Each structure stands twice: as C-alpha cells, then as structure tokens.
Amino acid sequence: MLRIKGLSKRIPGGPKVLHDISFEAYEGDFIAVKGSSGSGKSMLLKCLALQESWSSGTYMFNGKDVLKEGWLAKQKVKQQVAYLEEKPFLYPEKTGLKNVIIGSVNQTPAWRRWTGMVRNDDYMGAMDLIEKRGLLDKAHTKAKHLSGGERQRMAVARALVHGAKVIVADEPVSGLDPHAADAVLSELKALCKNEGLIVIAVLHQGDWAERYADRILGLNAGKLVLDVYGRRLTEREKMLL
Numbered sequence: 001m002l003r004i005k006g007l008s009k010r011i012p013g014g015p016k017v018l019h020d021i022s023f024e025a026y027e028g029d030f031i032a033v034k035g036s037s038g039s040g041k042s043m044l045l046k047c048l049a050l051q052e053s054w055s056s057g058t059y060m061f062n063g064k065d066v067l068k069e070g071w072l073a074k075q076k077v078k079q080q081v082a083y084l085e086e087k088p089f090l091y092p093e094k095t096g097l098k099n100v101i102i103g104s105v106n107q108t109p110a111w112r113r114w115t116g117m118v119r120n121d122d123y124m125g126a127m128d129l130i131e132k133r134g135l136l137d138k139a140h141t142k143a144k145h146l147s148g149g150e151r152q153r154m155a156v157a158r159a160l161v162h163g164a165k166v167i168v169a170d171e172p173v174s175g176l177d178p179h180a181a182d183a184v185l186s187e188l189k190a191l192c193k194n195e196g197l198i199v200i201a202v203l204h205q206g207d208w209a210e211r212y213a214d215r216i217l218g219l220n221a222g223k224l225v226l227d228v229y230g231r232r233l234t235e236r237e238k239m240l241l
C-alpha cells in the first residue's frame with residue numbers, strides 16, 4: 001500500500017511545482033492522472049518513483065516511511081516502484097529478452113547492466129514474463145525492430161522481472177494506435193486485477209482514463225483538484241483540469 005501525504009516539490013532556486021498532494025493507493029488499484037500541460041503530472045510520477053527529491057511530505061510504502069529510510073532501503077523501493085517513461089529506453093542492438101534481463105537504469109544496479117551478468121532464474125523468469133505478455137515471438141528480436149506498443153510491453157516485463165510491485169507510467173500510450181494502446185492498457189489493468197500490482201499512469205489524452213482506471217486523480221497547477229472513481233468525468237470536473 002502507498003500512502004502519500006503532503007507531497008510538495010520546489011525546483012531548487014525555482015518555483016513550487018507540486019503543492020501538498022495526498023492520496024492512497026491499494027494493491028490492485030489502477031489510477032490515472034490527468035491534468036493539462038505543465039500541471040505537474042510527470043513531476044508527481046518522478047517523485048513517486050524517487051527519481052526526484054521531495055521538498056516535503058511523507059511517503060509510506062508497505063508500512064515503511066520511505067523518506068526517513070537510508071540509501072539501501074530507498075534503492076529497494078526504487079526496485080519495487082518502477083518508472084516507465086513515455087518512450088522507454090531499450091538498448092536498440094540488444095534483443096527484447098536481453099533488455100528485460102539487464103533491466104532499466106532506474107531499477108537495476110549499474111554493475112548488473114555493465115557486466116550483463118545473468119542468473120539462470122533471471123532467464124527463466126524473463127522468458128516466462130515475456131510469454132505472458134504474448135511477446136514470445138519477439139523475445140529474440142532486436143529492440144530497434146520492436147513497435148511502440150511492443151516496446152512498452154517489453155518494458156513492463158522488464159519492470160516485473162526486477163521486482164516491480166508498483167508501476168508508474170508516464171503517458172504509456174502516447175503515440176500508439178488505438179489497438180496497440182488497448183493492448184498496453186489491458187495488460188496493465190490485468191496486472192492490477194490478477195497480480196495485485198498498483199499502476200499509476202498519466203492518461204491525459206482521450207478517454208483512456210475513463211475506460212481503464214479505477215480512480216482518476218486530476219492536477220491543476222501542481223495541486224490535486226480531483227480524486228474520483230474511474231468513470232466519465234462531468235463537464236464541471238473537466239473544467240477543473
């Protein structure tokens with residue numbers, strides 16, 4: 001379980017971009033974040049994934065007060081709270097499988113990525129997760145030849161192999177055709193429902209949030225202005241964003 005209380009973020013020497021944000025997320029929740037350009041969606045996700053420092057606030061994850069923990073404990077949280085960029089970086093010349101095993105910059109220690117050391121368990125786990133994503137026929141394809149949707153789904157498999165319990169995804173379906181976007185979001189939704197993951201995804205465009213999310217958070221100028229169950233937003237609610 002994730003409990004965020006009073007999260008504020010000031011850019012050093014610059015403006016405050018997140019103001020006193022509080023919410024909770026439980027196992028199985030698929031939460032969408034909406035808000036216009038510059039409202040703080042990406043910054044919120046980066047703070048949740050500890051890619052950005054917090055100016056103030058409390059971050060409770062599975063009963064631990066994360067910001068009060070030491071470096072090692074924070075690294076463990078980074079492994080469990082995976083950050084998925086809009087266009088996840090995959091090593092273009094390496095296969096999907098190799099990318100999944102090596103892991104992402106955010107989730108896997110540098111020595112692991114440099115040496116490319118692989119345990120037998122990692123290999124089996126990676127193949128299993130790639131197969132579950134319906135990407136078995138792409139496991140040995142170089143990443144540069146994967147489509148946008150396949151890259152996203154490979155990145156999801158990579159996050160899971162390295163222990164993700166929470167996935168924070170920044171615009172995971174931006175630039176994808178509707179069919180590929182449906183595939184990515186169905187998969188994220190299934191991970192929540194079947195495996196109890198928490199997914200927090202920026203889904204500002206279109207009606208993806210309304211169709212897939214259990215809950216919708218809305219940001220405006222860095223403030224949380226909306227926190228509702230996933231459903232079609234009213235005109236008044238849309239005006240808040």
Ligand SMILES: Nc1ncnc2c1ncn2[C@@H]1O[C@H](COP(=O)(O)OP(=O)(O)OP(=O)(O)O)[C@@H](O)[C@H]1O
Nearest residue numbers: 011014015017035036037038039040041042043044
């Ligand atoms: N390093 C930085 N220095 C100064 N301002 C920053 C920095 N990073 C983000 N900001 C500002 O913080 C605010 C929130 O940015 P953020 O990228 O989170 O917005 P967003 O809602 O994700 O926007 P978009 O939908 O356009 O990606 C913006 O006003 C942005 O200019």
